[in-house]
Amino acid sequence: MEKVREVLSRYGNQKESLIQIMLELQQLSGNNYLPAEWVAAVSEALQMPLSKVYGVITFYAMFNTSPKGKFIVEVCKSGPCHVSGAENVLCMLEEELGIKAGETTCDGIFTLQLSSCFGACDIAPAIKVGESVYGNLTREKLKDIIVSYREGLKYAKC
């Protein structure tokens, strides 16, 4: 809750900053989601009904109300990526991670999901992991990306 209070006070408990506050909190959660107690605390601090805040966080696809993986892997499903083989990218990722789109790996590290266009059409097919965008993908490249996140995590742990 300390983290929540810090973020809220940095934004001066401004209603207008709801989305930025929620984005930061989701990052801080470690599981890419907004715990219900945090959402309630934000609603109280911003003096907005909980139902309204809940409405906002369920409207935007980027917010999650239940725990997700540490990293969210998003596969672009829009036109340019589609024609450049996004379908194959999804299959490869599903194989590599052992999960289907919408699921989270049992070690809680990755969540795989589909996304609308995030503006990386020039390097289609593209994916996003967290805030980083990767394009011109091949099976090898995908493997390396996934491994780098797994490795990075090990690093962070020690």
Add this chain to the structure above:
Amino acid sequence: MEMINIKIDGLDVSVPKSATILQAARQLQIEIPTLCYMKGLNEVGSCRICVVEVEGWRGLHPACVTKVSEGLSVKTSSSTVRESRKNILELIMANHDRECLSCPRNQNCELQKLCNEMGVEAVPYEKRADRGTIDKSSYIVRDPGKCVLCGRCAAVCSDIQNVGVINYAHRGAHTSVTTPYGDSLSEHSCINCGQCIKICPVGALQERDDTGKVWNAVEDNELHVVVQTAPAVRVALGEEFGMQPGTDVEGKMVTALKRLGFDRVFDTNFSADLTIMEEGTELLNRLNNGGRLPLITSCSPGWIKFCEHNYHDFIDNLSSCKSPQQMFGAVAKSYYAHKAGIDAKKVFVVSVMPCTAKKFEADREELKVDGLRDVDAVITTRELAKMIKQSGIQFAELPDSGFDSLMGVSTGAGAIFGNTGGVMEAALRTVADLLTAKDLNDIEYTSVRGMEGIREANVVINGMDLRVAVVNGTANASKLLDKIRSGEAAYHFIEVMACPGGCVNGGGQPIIMDKSAAEEVKRMRIEGIYGIDRDRELRKSHKNPEIKEMYEEYMDNPGSHKAHQLLHTHYVKR
């Protein structure tokens, strides 16, 4: 006011510049159908039923939110418009659980009416949205499968009541009107006022049905079932049987209740008089002994729960008096049982209330005496009408009967509890007599009457300057309490009723299908109540002979130890 000339369906009309096409059409008595539109409350243009064609404009436009401009030419019922409206209805119907025959709003449903008028004969689309299953876990039952996403309930909940416990969530085909996380309303700050039920165009919101419980009690020979009827029920019940709003059907209602099998038919107006005895005494005590002021009334259970959730610093301002419903139950199971020689455990108290929050109130843990619940079952005006219809009673043809004695006599002061300003006026009538030790003739406190959300008045009684306020609708209560908190305003006595207009417009009252007539219906019901008051021989609570008799025989004086045991309560911070 700047006026603008436009043409609607070939007719010329001059309307204010700020008008919408819908308003302009209504000026010409051209009725454009609406569904999500609620004047001044929900003007969002989301359902699209009100679409019209405007010459020279591309596409169709929602009349409820499209402003007029000079020279506009509008067609409100071209074949394109009619086809579109029908198509929109078909799409709404595709996602609507069409259980019309078993729906509590059958024949009283705005969607049904629109489909009938627009000639919807079949629904050619498949259901796409799954909005969840019916939630019966609270006093207000939500059936998301019937929700048409008009948003009227969410608007009334947040804007009129400042509760905001339901709102839109999710998006696209998954959009729903729901509580946070789809929880039960009971888990959140819902005050059970039922204003959402009244504004819902379909059967997506309903009160918990307690008629079964009442039928069982009535048919149980072991039980002695007594019923009480709230002041506002008798001026609205007739509407369910085709009578004018505000018609006083007290006599017919009593006859109907007797025929339904209740052992005794008593009046909540009697216990409203009792409330005044206790609350008037409490006010005088607080005024004379430096008690906490302002004293705030506690009759409205929606308001009480609102205060318990949102205004912890005002809990000690609430009158410790139980509401008339609960006072009635407490004396029915003590004084009445004693006088009638009946075992109190066998007395089953049923209330007929204009209110859905009364169901919650009856279940409150602290509202019992010696382990016996004050009130055992609460039904709304609508539920009573349903029971009368089920039993085949021809209500309109019934002869009049009077309430049973011991707890059946009431004064005009008890009657006016049913509308905003009534509790205040009833209290002032008694307090003024007590302070002056006279039987004053001037008893109509018109300064506290009316329909405005917040009314203030200065009342001078025996040289004492009383500053009072009357509030209806909990958003208005918020406004007033915020002012008191900030020191902008100060009062001695405040009446709060959770519902706009007071109990006459409670969440349990007959549904008003034509929402544009809602204000007028409210006014007529209030007029009906003041009519009852005017016609009563006794118009001051302390003149009620049955009340006097009860104090003399059973409770000594108002505020006595016994009275406190039976008639007072406490509140919790939620």
